[in-house]
Amino acid sequence: MIGHRLHGRGPRHALLLHGWFGDHGVYGPALPAFDPETWTLALMDQRGYGLSRDQGGPFDIATIAADALDLADRLGWERFSLIGHSMGGKAALRVAVAAPARVERLLAVTPVWAGAAPFDAATRALFRAAAGDAGAREGIIRHSTSDLLSPDLYRELVAGSFAQSREDAFAAYFESWSGDDFADRVAGLDVPVAVLVGEQDLAITADLVRTTWIAALPAAELRVLAGVGHYPMLEDPAAFGALAAGWLGEGRTA
Structure with missing residues (x-):
């Protein structure tokens, strides 16, 4: 079985998929928002x-x-709901496309879109270098948070990303999340979707989401969380948790 941590014991079910720079622990600060008598969350670690x-x-x-x-x-x-962050948002959308009848609701958090990322050569080279280069990782994280976090937190995020993932996996996932394209399979998806972006995220912006997620999924909702960047569950876990638990809680009982 794939590695995972369970939180809660309630009748509502949700799978949580992490992003490129961290493991399941990225959601830890926001877990108090999910009543353990209401929810059972499975926080999955990617291979x-x-x-x-x-x-x-x-x-x-x-x-x-x-x-x-x-x-x-x-x-x-x-049946279950999904939360997917960044790379995990693209993966969560792939789950919904593969098994729409099983997915109650999908919350995509600062998510990568189903299509290929429109990187220029220099940006692609920077992201490829990040597999083994701490400076490249820090630069990417700083850009996606408008360089507003503390130096200590940036160092912690970079060190954690190396400790929590294998370099070969990190490198391979980049090629997949940036290059894979299943956007043609998304049209007509009948799953409630909310896309959450951070106001200070310079990578996954509200405008980008409007031209991808919202354009392809007319019923999808865009939510913008003030004062945060690409990691809302770490930057403002209380606000993120309240939004996530509240929106998922509007769905049907499992």
């Missing part, structure tokens, strides 16, 4: 990360989605 660090590939979006569905099966969850 090569955290509790799944020793698991082999493929390290790609399709495998994350397949592992998420397998985990739901093993937990006995017929």
Whole structure:
């Protein structure tokens, strides 16, 4: 079974998928917002990360989605909601496309879109270098948070990203989340979707989301959280948790 941590014991079910720079622990500060008598959350670690660090590939979006569905099966969850952050947002959308009847609601948090990322050569080179270069990782994180966090927090995020993932997995996931394209399969998706962006995120902006997620999914909602960048669950866990638990809680009972 793919590595994961369970939170709560309630009848409402949700799978949480982390992003490129961290493991399941990124959601830890926001967990108090989820009543353990109401919710059971499965915080999954992608292959090569955290509790799944020793698991082999493929390290790609399709495998994350397949592992998420397998985990739901093993937990006995017929229906569940999804939260996906950044790379995990693209993977969560892939889950919804593959099994729409099983997904109650999808909250995509500062998410990568289903299509290929429109990187120029210099940006792609920077992101590829980040697999082994701490400076490149820090530069990417600083840009996505408008350089507003403390130096200590940037150092902590970079060091944590190296500790929580294998370099080969980190490198391979970049090629997948930036290059894979299943946007043509998203049209007509009948799953309630909310897309949350941080006001200070210079990478995944509200305008970018409008031209991708919102344009392709007319019923999708855009939410902008003030005062945060690409990591709202770390930058303002109380506000993020309240929004996440409140929006997912509007769905049907599992």
